[in-house]
Amino acid sequence: MVKPFGELVYSPENAPEEVKGKAETHAPKIEAPEKVKAGEAFKVTVKVGPHPSTPEHSIRWVELYYYEEGRAFNPVFVGRAFFAPGYMEPEVTFTMKVQKPGVLYALAYCNLHGLWESRKEIKVE
Amino acid sequence: MVKPFGELVYSPENAPEEVKGKAETHAPKIEAPEKVKAGEAFKVTVKVGPHPSTPEHSIRWVELYYYEEGRAFNPVFVGRAFFAPGYMEPEVTFTMKVQKPGVLYALAYCNLHGLWESRKEIKVE
Amino acid sequence: MVKPFGELVYSPENAPEEVKGKAETHAPKIEAPEKVKAGEAFKVTVKVGPHPSTPEHSIRWVELYYYEEGRAFNPVFVGRAFFAPGYMEPEVTFTMKVQKPGVLYALAYCNLHGLWESRKEIKVE
Amino acid sequence: MVKPFGELVYSPENAPEEVKGKAETHAPKIEAPEKVKAGEAFKVTVKVGPHPSTPEHSIRWVELYYYEEGRAFNPVFVGRAFFAPGYMEPEVTFTMKVQKPGVLYALAYCNLHGLWESRKEIKVE
Numbered sequence: 139m140v141k142p143f144g145e146l147v148y149s150p151e152n153a154p155e156e157v158k159g160k161a162e163t164h165a166p167k168i169e170a171p172e173k174v175k176a177g178e179a180f181k182v183t184v185k186v187g188p189h190p191s192t193p194e195h196s197i198r199w200v201e202l203y204y205y206e207e208g209r210a211f212n213p214v215f216v217g218r219a220f221f222a223p224g225y226m227e228p229e230v231t232f233t234m235k236v237q238k239p240g241v242l243y244a245l246a247y248c249n250l251h252g253l254w255e256s257r258k259e260i261k262v263e
Numbered sequence: 264m265v266k267p268f269g270e271l272v273y274s275p276e277n278a279p280e281e282v283k284g285k286a287e288t289h290a291p292k293i294e295a296p297e298k299v300k301a302g303e304a305f306k307v308t309v310k311v312g313p314h315p316s317t318p319e320h321s322i323r324w325v326e327l328y329y330y331e332e333g334r335a336f337n338p339v340f341v342g343r344a345f346f347a348p349g350y351m352e353p354e355v356t357f358t359m360k361v362q363k364p365g366v367l368y369a370l371a372y373c374n375l376h377g378l379w380e381s382r383k384e385i386k387v388e
Numbered sequence: 389m390v391k392p393f394g395e396l397v398y399s400p401e402n403a404p405e406e407v408k409g410k411a412e413t414h415a416p417k418i419e420a421p422e423k424v425k426a427g428e429a430f431k432v433t434v435k436v437g438p439h440p441s442t443p444e445h446s447i448r449w450v451e452l453y454y455y456e457e458g459r460a461f462n463p464v465f466v467g468r469a470f471f472a473p474g475y476m477e478p479e480v481t482f483t484m485k486v487q488k489p490g491v492l493y494a495l496a497y498c499n500l501h502g503l504w505e506s507r508k509e510i511k512v513e
Numbered sequence: 514m515v516k517p518f519g520e521l522v523y524s525p526e527n528a529p530e531e532v533k534g535k536a537e538t539h540a541p542k543i544e545a546p547e548k549v550k551a552g553e554a555f556k557v558t559v560k561v562g563p564h565p566s567t568p569e570h571s572i573r574w575v576e577l578y579y580y581e582e583g584r585a586f587n588p589v590f591v592g593r594a595f596f597a598p599g600y601m602e603p604e605v606t607f608t609m610k611v612q613k614p615g616v617l618y619a620l621a622y623c624n625l626h627g628l629w630e631s632r633k634e635i636k637v638e
């Protein structure tokens with residue numbers, strides 16, 4: 139049976155048994171405040187690894203999406219960073235701002251070990 | 264409850280009732296052969312719409328992934344096209360090749376109407 | 389002396405002697421109409437190669453820019469396609485539209501052989 | 514006469530008179546060490562602005578290239594960050610490493626005000 143795309147995205151908690159061993163080094167780690175002020179800039183760091191950075195095996199990119207509470211259609215695609223193998227480590231810091239609370243999703247892609255996600259709730263005061 | 268990322272990707276068959284009306288104009292249409300020869304180039308066209316192409320509302324990009332049968336970690340990220348609003352219609356043709364049968368996934372992102380997928384099986388003779 | 393970025397982009401006619409041998413296989417070929425109608429969609433194909441498509445050596449991506457006559461600030465970035473090594477050949481077709489005449493630029497990047505450009509004038513009737 | 518692509522990239526020192534007024538808010542600022550150790554990670558921050566971040570007018574992305582001394586073909590494309598209007602400020606921090614001295618180039622693209630570059634030499638001890 140052909141699966142929907144969503145079932146192909148691994149996360150630490152629902153990765154199939156046979157790929158779970160890669161969660162620690164592939165699931166992105168999100169660093170962001172628990173609570174932010176509406177419209178005020180805050181830093182978001184996404185880190186993956188430790189992981190090799192070679193043409194044959196690297197974290198090619200990370201993407202950020204935001205599920206915004208109360209929005210009719212979600213998620214919002216908010217950013218992407220590409221890392222050239224050999225010259226970049228898989229870590230990036232963005233400067234973000236939101237008007238409403240929601241959930242921030244990070245995706246990381248390894249050319250050998252697939253697509254991994256993690257998520258973090260953002261409260262707005 | 265916070266959903267996994269995969270549940271945020273809409274598809275024509277499992278989009279929630281309230282967003283289903285956008286499936287026809289947002290779910291990407293994949294044109295590709297049913298069956299290909301291992302390692303031989305074939306064309307893949309991904310079309311979205313009809314849809315506006317303005318800075319306020321457009322299909323920002325499409326992505327292609329391949330679920331390769333027998334591969335330990337899936338999917339493989341195989342391509343992405345970005346469309347500048349006002350100058351590009353949301354349609355792109357790539358030249359692809361595969362060694363093994365699998366499922367080709369297309370994702371399309373509208374800045375107002377979210378992330379939509381569709382999929383197509385590729386047999387290899 | 390540190391050069392401006394623009395001098396690092398190779399083109400068939402001004403590539404330095406020592407890299408000229410790579411022009412034939414790296415400078416993108418643009419296929420597009422000589423003359424188009426304002427606001428009407430037309431196809432633009434960008435081809436590179438023949439060129440390997442492996443993780444160690446491939447055309448990683450192509451970009452399209454448009455220099456629009458009469459615009460205060462140029463160029464407009466109009467599209468980009470990324471090609472995963474092993475699964476994609478460096479050829480892509482976009483569906484474009486313009487309101488004014490100008491020059492279409494294609495850039496192609498090879499991870500071993502640098503950044504190559506070509507250009508084509510577009511007339512509008 | 515049709516210009517080569519490189520002449521379309523603005524920099525603070527060689528921008529034409531009529532666009533020079535935008536240099537302060539559009540030319541990317543690179544923060545990186547003067548001198549690094551071969552193969553050791555260092556931070557590179559690229560900032561643009563202050564600049565609006567709306568669908569009609571924003572810094573859409575920045576790119577990083579490295580001109581590596583002694584390399585036969587330059588530059589190396591080392592990274593790219595995309596900023597969604599409304600949710601991202603045009604500032605990003607990457608974690609980079611180099612084996613050889615060279616020049617780091619940052620490009621920033623504003624959908625209204627074109628393509629801007631800046632550069633910074635990196636020494637290796």
Ligand SMILES: [Fe+3]
Nearest residue numbers: 189248250251
């Ligand atoms: Fe990996």
Ligand SMILES: [Fe+3]
Nearest residue numbers: 314373375376
């Ligand atoms: Fe839409």
Ligand SMILES: [Fe+3]
Nearest residue numbers: 439498500501
């Ligand atoms: Fe090459």
Ligand SMILES: [Fe+3]
Nearest residue numbers: 564623625626
């Ligand atoms: Fe601007």
